[in-house]
Amino acid sequence: MKLTEVLVKPILTEKANGQQEKLRCYAFRVNKKANKLEIKKAIEEFYGVTVTDVNTAVAPGKNKTRYTKAGYIKGAKPSYKKAFVTVAVGESIDLYANI
Secondary structure (H helix, E strand, O other), X not given: XXXXXXXXXXOOOHHHHHHHHHHOEEEEEEOOOOOHHHHHHXXXXXXXXXXXXXXXXEEOOEEEEEEEOOEEEXXXXXXXXXXXXXXXXOOOOOOXXXX
C-alpha cells in the first residue's frame, strides 16, 4: 500500500485535543487495510516526528433511521479504522498548520 493512501485525515475533537496535550497521543482516521508498521512509516515521513507507539481500533458501522415526511428512511454509516499515535518526548505535530 502506498503511504499516501494510509492516512485519511486527523481526528480533531475535544477528547483528541486533550490527549495531544497530556499524552502526546494523536488520533488519525486511516485506511482499513493499513497495518501499524505502515501507519508508523507514513506519520514519520509526512510529519517528520519519531513515533514511539501505534494503537489501532476499528469503529463498527451503525444503522441509522430518521423520520421524514415521506416516512422512515433507513441507512447505514460505514465502519472505519482509527490509529492513536504516540510521539517521542519533546516532539509534536501541528495539525492546524494547513487549515
